[in-house]
Amino acid sequence: MKSNLSNTLIKVILWLMERHIEASTHLENKIMTPDTTRPSPFFIADNRALDFLNSVAAPWGSEIEWLGDGFNLLDWLKHAELIPNSVLIQFREQTSQEELNKIAEQTRELREWFRKFVSTHAGQPLDADVLIELEPINRLLAKNNGYHQIGPGQLDSDPDRSALHWQQNRRWLTPDMLLMPLAEAIGHLICHANFTRLRNCEGPTCTLWFLDISKNHTRRWCTMAICGNRAKATAHREKKRAANTKSKR
Ligand SMILES: [Zn+2]
Numbered sequence: 360m361k362s363n364l365s366n367t368l369i370k371v372i373l374w375l376m377e378r379h380i381e382a383s384t385h386l387e388n389k390i391m392t393p394d395t396t397r398p399s400p401f402f403i404a405d406n407r408a409l410d411f412l413n414s415v416a417a418p419w420g421s422e423i424e425w426l427g428d429g430f431n432l433l434d435w436l437k438h439a440e441l442i443p444n445s446v447l448i449q450f451r452e453q454t455s456q457e458e459l460n461k462i463a464e465q466t467r468e469l470r471e472w473f474r475k476f477v478s479t480h481a482g483q484p485l486d487a488d489v490l491i492e493l494e495p496i497n498r499l500l501a502k503n504n505g506y507h508q509i510g511p512g513q514l515d516s517d518p519d520r521s522a523l524h525w526q527q528n529r530r531w532l533t534p535d536m537l538l539m540p541l542a543e544a545i546g547h548l549i550c551h552a553n554f555t556r557l558r559n560c561e562g563p564t565c566t567l568w569f570l571d572i573s574k575n576h577t578r579r580w581c582t583m584a585i586c587g588n589r590a591k592a593t594a595h596r597e598k599k600r601a602a603n604t605k606s607k608r
Contacts, residue, residue, distance in 0.1 A: 429459020441540040481557035562586030
Protein backbone atom coordinates (compact mmCIF):
# COMPACT_ATOMS: atom_id res chain seq x y z
CA MET A 360 0.00 0.00 0.00
CA LYS A 361 2.79 2.35 1.05
CA SER A 362 4.80 1.49 -2.05
CA ASN A 363 1.75 2.12 -4.29
CA LEU A 364 1.32 5.52 -2.72
CA SER A 365 4.96 6.52 -3.27
CA ASN A 366 4.79 5.23 -6.89
CA THR A 367 1.76 7.45 -7.50
CA LEU A 368 3.53 10.36 -5.85
CA ILE A 369 6.61 9.87 -8.05
CA LYS A 370 4.39 9.72 -11.17
CA VAL A 371 2.66 12.97 -10.17
CA ILE A 372 6.02 14.68 -9.55
CA LEU A 373 7.35 13.45 -12.93
CA TRP A 374 4.18 14.66 -14.68
CA LEU A 375 4.49 18.08 -13.03
CA MET A 376 8.18 18.30 -13.99
CA GLU A 377 7.33 17.44 -17.62
CA ARG A 378 4.62 20.13 -17.70
CA HIS A 379 7.11 22.64 -16.26
CA ILE A 380 9.76 21.78 -18.89
CA GLU A 381 7.12 22.01 -21.65
CA ALA A 382 5.96 25.39 -20.36
CA SER A 383 9.52 26.75 -20.15
CA THR A 384 10.36 25.49 -23.66
CA HIS A 385 7.16 27.05 -24.99
CA LEU A 386 8.06 30.33 -23.32
CA GLU A 387 11.60 30.27 -24.63
CA ASN A 388 10.33 29.53 -28.14
CA LYS A 389 7.87 32.38 -27.85
CA ILE A 390 10.69 34.83 -27.12
CA MET A 391 12.98 33.19 -29.63
CA THR A 392 10.50 32.68 -32.47
CA PRO A 393 10.69 35.55 -34.94
CA ASP A 394 7.50 37.54 -35.34
CA THR A 395 6.31 36.52 -38.79
CA THR A 396 4.11 39.58 -39.21
CA ARG A 397 7.17 41.83 -39.34
CA PRO A 398 10.71 41.51 -40.64
CA SER A 399 13.49 41.01 -38.11
CA PRO A 400 14.61 44.26 -36.46
CA PHE A 401 17.53 46.19 -37.94
CA PHE A 402 20.95 46.04 -36.35
CA ILE A 403 22.84 47.96 -38.99
CA ALA A 404 24.02 50.97 -36.97
CA ASP A 405 27.36 49.62 -35.67
CA ASN A 406 26.16 50.90 -32.30
CA ARG A 407 23.43 49.57 -30.00
CA ALA A 408 22.10 53.00 -28.95
CA LEU A 409 21.53 53.89 -32.61
CA ASP A 410 20.08 50.44 -33.31
CA PHE A 411 17.62 51.35 -30.56
CA LEU A 412 16.64 54.49 -32.53
CA ASN A 413 16.12 52.26 -35.56
CA SER A 414 13.57 50.09 -33.72
CA VAL A 415 10.90 52.09 -35.55
CA ALA A 416 11.42 52.62 -39.26
CA ALA A 417 9.74 52.64 -42.66
CA PRO A 418 12.29 50.99 -44.95
CA TRP A 419 9.64 49.87 -47.45
CA GLY A 420 7.14 52.73 -47.13
CA SER A 421 4.88 51.94 -44.18
CA GLU A 422 6.14 52.29 -40.64
CA ILE A 423 7.25 49.23 -38.67
CA GLU A 424 7.33 49.50 -34.85
CA TRP A 425 9.40 46.81 -33.13
CA LEU A 426 8.61 48.06 -29.59
CA GLY A 427 4.83 48.23 -29.93
CA ASP A 428 4.10 46.37 -26.67
CA GLY A 429 5.82 44.59 -23.79
CA PHE A 430 6.31 41.26 -25.60
CA ASN A 431 7.69 43.12 -28.63
CA LEU A 432 10.15 44.84 -26.32
CA LEU A 433 11.36 41.51 -24.87
CA ASP A 434 11.75 40.18 -28.42
CA TRP A 435 13.76 43.19 -29.55
CA LEU A 436 16.00 43.02 -26.45
CA LYS A 437 16.63 39.36 -27.20
CA HIS A 438 17.68 40.16 -30.78
CA ALA A 439 19.85 43.01 -29.49
CA GLU A 440 21.59 40.61 -27.07
CA LEU A 441 21.51 43.28 -24.39
CA ILE A 442 19.93 41.11 -21.68
CA PRO A 443 20.50 37.41 -20.88
CA ASN A 444 17.78 35.16 -22.25
CA SER A 445 17.08 33.68 -18.83
CA VAL A 446 16.27 37.17 -17.51
CA LEU A 447 13.92 37.88 -20.42
CA ILE A 448 12.11 34.59 -19.79
CA GLN A 449 11.85 35.43 -16.09
CA PHE A 450 10.22 38.80 -16.87
CA ARG A 451 7.89 37.21 -19.40
CA GLU A 452 6.84 34.61 -16.84
CA GLN A 453 6.54 36.80 -13.79
CA THR A 454 5.37 40.20 -15.03
CA SER A 455 1.84 41.09 -16.07
CA GLN A 456 1.31 42.05 -19.69
CA GLU A 457 -0.04 45.41 -18.54
CA GLU A 458 3.16 46.16 -16.63
CA LEU A 459 5.35 45.07 -19.56
CA ASN A 460 3.30 47.30 -21.88
CA LYS A 461 3.95 50.21 -19.52
CA ILE A 462 7.70 49.56 -19.70
CA ALA A 463 7.47 49.38 -23.51
CA GLU A 464 5.77 52.78 -23.48
CA GLN A 465 8.56 54.23 -21.32
CA THR A 466 11.09 52.65 -23.68
CA ARG A 467 9.50 54.35 -26.70
CA GLU A 468 9.52 57.68 -24.79
CA LEU A 469 13.22 57.22 -24.03
CA ARG A 470 13.86 56.40 -27.69
CA GLU A 471 12.06 59.52 -28.95
CA TRP A 472 13.83 61.72 -26.39
CA PHE A 473 17.13 60.29 -27.63
CA ARG A 474 16.12 60.75 -31.30
CA LYS A 475 15.61 64.46 -30.64
CA PHE A 476 19.05 64.68 -28.97
CA VAL A 477 20.78 62.84 -31.84
CA SER A 478 18.94 64.85 -34.53
CA THR A 479 20.04 68.09 -32.84
CA HIS A 480 23.68 67.16 -32.26
CA ALA A 481 24.73 64.67 -34.96
CA GLY A 482 27.43 65.97 -37.30
CA GLN A 483 29.24 68.16 -34.75
CA PRO A 484 31.40 67.41 -31.70
CA LEU A 485 29.55 67.44 -28.38
CA ASP A 486 30.61 69.88 -25.70
CA ALA A 487 29.80 70.13 -22.00
CA ASP A 488 26.98 72.61 -22.67
CA VAL A 489 24.74 69.65 -23.55
CA LEU A 490 24.85 68.40 -19.93
CA ILE A 491 21.66 70.24 -19.05
CA GLU A 492 19.84 68.41 -21.85
CA LEU A 493 21.10 65.10 -20.46
CA GLU A 494 19.31 65.38 -17.13
CA PRO A 495 16.59 62.84 -18.08
CA ILE A 496 19.10 60.13 -18.99
CA ASN A 497 21.20 60.80 -15.87
CA ARG A 498 18.05 60.53 -13.73
CA LEU A 499 17.30 57.15 -15.32
CA LEU A 500 20.88 55.92 -14.92
CA ALA A 501 20.73 56.77 -11.20
CA LYS A 502 18.11 54.00 -10.75
CA ASN A 503 20.55 51.32 -11.83
CA ASN A 504 20.93 48.19 -9.72
CA GLY A 505 24.35 47.29 -11.04
CA TYR A 506 27.25 45.74 -9.16
CA HIS A 507 30.59 44.19 -10.05
CA GLN A 508 31.85 40.65 -9.56
CA ILE A 509 35.17 38.94 -10.16
CA GLY A 510 34.63 36.06 -12.56
CA PRO A 511 36.71 33.74 -14.74
CA GLY A 512 38.63 35.42 -17.56
CA GLN A 513 39.19 34.13 -21.07
CA LEU A 514 41.49 31.15 -21.44
CA ASP A 515 44.60 32.76 -22.82
CA SER A 516 48.27 31.86 -22.97
CA ASP A 517 49.27 35.54 -22.62
CA PRO A 518 51.06 35.73 -19.21
CA ASP A 519 50.26 39.47 -18.94
CA ARG A 520 46.56 38.83 -19.01
CA SER A 521 44.68 38.02 -15.82
CA ALA A 522 42.89 34.72 -15.52
CA LEU A 523 40.07 36.67 -13.85
CA HIS A 524 37.56 39.07 -15.29
CA TRP A 525 35.97 42.25 -13.82
CA GLN A 526 32.36 41.71 -14.77
CA GLN A 527 29.34 43.91 -14.41
CA ASN A 528 26.11 42.32 -13.16
CA ARG A 529 22.69 43.66 -12.40
CA ARG A 530 19.92 42.82 -9.97
CA TRP A 531 16.90 42.39 -12.21
CA LEU A 532 14.45 43.14 -9.39
CA THR A 533 11.84 45.23 -11.20
CA PRO A 534 10.67 45.39 -14.84
CA ASP A 535 11.97 48.96 -15.23
CA MET A 536 15.48 47.44 -15.09
CA LEU A 537 14.77 46.45 -18.71
CA LEU A 538 15.45 50.10 -19.60
CA MET A 539 18.92 50.09 -18.05
CA PRO A 540 20.97 48.44 -20.81
CA LEU A 541 19.41 50.94 -23.24
CA ALA A 542 20.18 53.90 -20.99
CA GLU A 543 23.75 52.64 -20.63
CA ALA A 544 24.15 52.20 -24.40
CA ILE A 545 22.96 55.81 -24.85
CA GLY A 546 25.32 57.08 -22.13
CA HIS A 547 28.22 55.15 -23.67
CA LEU A 548 27.56 56.59 -27.13
CA ILE A 549 27.30 60.14 -25.78
CA CYS A 550 30.57 59.87 -23.82
CA HIS A 551 32.65 57.77 -26.23
CA ALA A 552 31.51 58.30 -29.82
CA ASN A 553 32.56 61.05 -32.16
CA PHE A 554 29.27 62.77 -32.95
CA THR A 555 30.60 63.97 -36.31
CA ARG A 556 30.37 60.31 -37.38
CA LEU A 557 26.68 59.94 -36.55
CA ARG A 558 24.77 59.81 -39.82
CA ASN A 559 21.26 59.46 -41.09
CA CYS A 560 21.01 57.25 -44.18
CA GLU A 561 20.99 59.32 -47.40
CA GLY A 562 17.91 57.50 -48.71
CA PRO A 563 15.42 60.36 -49.30
CA THR A 564 12.75 58.97 -46.95
CA CYS A 565 14.96 56.71 -44.81
CA THR A 566 15.10 57.45 -41.08
CA LEU A 567 17.78 54.89 -40.11
CA TRP A 568 20.79 56.11 -38.15
CA PHE A 569 24.29 54.65 -38.00
CA LEU A 570 27.76 55.38 -36.66
CA ASP A 571 30.12 55.64 -39.59
CA ILE A 572 33.11 53.51 -38.59
CA SER A 573 34.23 52.95 -42.19
CA LYS A 574 37.93 53.56 -42.84
CA ASN A 575 37.46 56.73 -44.91
CA HIS A 576 34.23 57.78 -43.19
CA THR A 577 32.31 57.53 -46.44
CA ARG A 578 29.37 55.34 -45.43
CA ARG A 579 26.16 56.69 -46.97
CA TRP A 580 23.48 54.03 -46.66
CA CYS A 581 21.69 52.06 -43.96
CA THR A 582 22.27 48.96 -46.13
CA MET A 583 23.08 48.46 -49.80
CA ALA A 584 20.12 46.08 -50.01
CA ILE A 585 17.59 48.76 -49.03
CA CYS A 586 18.73 52.29 -49.88
CA GLY A 587 22.09 51.77 -51.63
CA ASN A 588 20.70 49.68 -54.50
CA ARG A 589 17.61 51.89 -54.77
CA ALA A 590 19.86 54.97 -55.22
CA LYS A 591 22.02 53.09 -57.73
CA ALA A 592 18.94 52.10 -59.77
CA THR A 593 17.64 55.71 -59.73
CA ALA A 594 21.04 57.05 -60.84
CA HIS A 595 21.16 54.44 -63.63
CA ARG A 596 17.64 55.38 -64.84
CA GLU A 597 18.52 59.09 -64.85
CA LYS A 598 21.73 58.46 -66.78
CA LYS A 599 19.81 56.44 -69.38
CA ARG A 600 17.09 59.09 -69.69
CA ALA A 601 19.75 61.82 -70.15
CA ALA A 602 21.49 59.74 -72.85
CA ASN A 603 18.16 59.16 -74.69
CA THR A 604 17.29 62.86 -74.59
CA LYS A 605 20.75 63.70 -75.98
CA SER A 606 20.49 61.18 -78.86
CA LYS A 607 17.02 62.54 -79.87
CA ARG A 608 18.34 66.09 -80.26
ZN1 LIG B 1 18.35 53.81 -45.74
